[in-house]
Amino acid sequence: MITVSGLRKTYGDVVAVRGVDLDVRDGEVFGLVGPNGAGKTTTLKTICGLVEPTAGDVRVAGYDATDPAMRHHLGFLPEESPLYEEMTPRSYLRFFADLYDVPRETADGRIAAALDRLDLDVRDRPVGDFSKGMKRKVAIARSLVNDPDVLVYDEPASGLDPVTTKTVVDFTRELAAEGKTVLFSAHDLYHVEAVCDRIAVMHDGRVAAKGTLDDIRGEYGSVEYRVALTRQLDGAESVGDHYELTVESMDKVEALRERVQGVGGEVVDIRTRESSLEDLFLAITGESKRAAEERTRVERGEHELEG
Numbered sequence: 001m002i003t004v005s006g007l008r009k010t011y012g013d014v015v016a017v018r019g020v021d022l023d024v025r026d027g028e029v030f031g032l033v034g035p036n037g038a039g040k041t042t043t044l045k046t047i048c049g050l051v052e053p054t055a056g057d058v059r060v061a062g063y064d065a066t067d068p069a070m071r072h073h074l075g076f077l078p079e080e081s082p083l084y085e086e087m088t089p090r091s092y093l094r095f096f097a098d099l100y101d102v103p104r105e106t107a108d109g110r111i112a113a114a115l116d117r118l119d120l121d122v123r124d125r126p127v128g129d130f131s132k133g134m135k136r137k138v139a140i141a142r143s144l145v146n147d148p149d150v151l152v153y154d155e156p157a158s159g160l161d162p163v164t165t166k167t168v169v170d171f172t173r174e175l176a177a178e179g180k181t182v183l184f185s186a187h188d189l190y191h192v193e194a195v196c197d198r199i200a201v202m203h204d205g206r207v208a209a210k211g212t213l214d215d216i217r218g219e220y221g222s223v224e225y226r227v228a229l230t231r232q233l234d235g236a237e238s239v240g241d242h243y244e245l246t247v248e249s250m251d252k253v254e255a256l257r258e259r260v261q262g263v264g265g266e267v268v269d270i271r272t273r274e275s276s277l278e279d280l281f282l283a284i285t286g287e288s289k290r291a292a293e294e295r296t297r298v299e300r301g302e303h304e305l306e307g
C-alpha cells in the first residue's frame, strides 16, 4: 500500500533523510519510531506528498505520492494540527468534507460516526474552547472525512492524558481491523508495542532496524534468567527464604545448578525476562550511532590515516 525506495531529503546542508526503504502492507499498523530529529516527520510528509523528495520513489495506493489524485486515498494527521478555532467540530469537519467533494449526507454520517467512536460529545461549541485531547480527536475525525484507505498519523497520542491516549490507540487498531492501512510515528514505545504489526526504527535519517517486534527482538534483544537457589552462592542476593542470581544464558543456569548442588542446595525456580522495546530501542540507536560515527570517520579519511 505504501512503498518508499531510496528516499533522500536534504534542506540546504541538512540531510533529513538519507536513503530510506519502507514497505507498508494493506491493512497493517506500521510504527515509525526514533529519537528527535531521526527523520520521521520528513518521511511521513514525503509519503503524504507535502514534501518533495530530493531523490527516491514514494508510492501510495498505486499513485506517485506527488500525484494530486493520491490525496483522495489518504488521511493525514500532522504532529501539530492547527484548527479553525471559531468553528464547531461539525462545521469544521463539513468544511473539509466539502474540500474532498463528499456529499453532505455522506459527510454528516461519517462525521457523526467518527466523533461517536472517539467519544467526543461536544459538537456545537467552538473548537477554540476545547482541551488538547478534544482538539486531537477533531483532527483525527478530519483525517477520515474522505474515507481514505491509508492513514498517516504523526505522533497521534503525544501529549495526551492516559484515557484519551487509550481511546486514540484503540481507535487506530480498529481502523486497521476494518481494512485501513495505518502508518504512524511515536515516541511512546509502549503504544507502539501495543498496536503495531511491524515497526521501523529510524536514526540519523536511516532505518536502523525493521520488522515485527519478534524479528527485532531476535536480532537485537537478549533474554535474562533469574535463578532462585536454596543456598547462598557468590553474588547471589538474599530474597525471603532463598537466594537469587541473574545470568544471560541457559549454559550459565546449568553451571549455577552444578555449583549449588555442590554445596547441598538446588535450583528452585528460573524466570526469564525478555528485552523490552525500550531496551531494544536503546540497543538499536546505540549501534546506529556507532555506525554513523564510523561513517563520519571514514568520510573524514581518519580510517586511512590510522591504517
Ligand SMILES: Nc1ncnc2c1ncn2[C@@H]1O[C@H](COP(=O)(O)OP(=O)(O)OP(=O)(O)O)[C@@H](O)[C@H]1O
Binding pocket: 011, 014, 015, 016, 017, 034, 035, 036, 037, 038, 039, 040, 041, 042, 043
Ligand atoms: N524544513 C526544514 N528545514 C531545515 N531542516 C529541517 C526541516 N525539516 C526538518 N529538518 C531537519 O531534518 C532533520 C529530521 O527532522 P524530522 O522532523 O524529520 O525528524 P523527526 O524524527 O520527526 O523528529 P521529531 O521527533 O523531533 O519531530 C532534523 O535535523 C531537522 O532539524
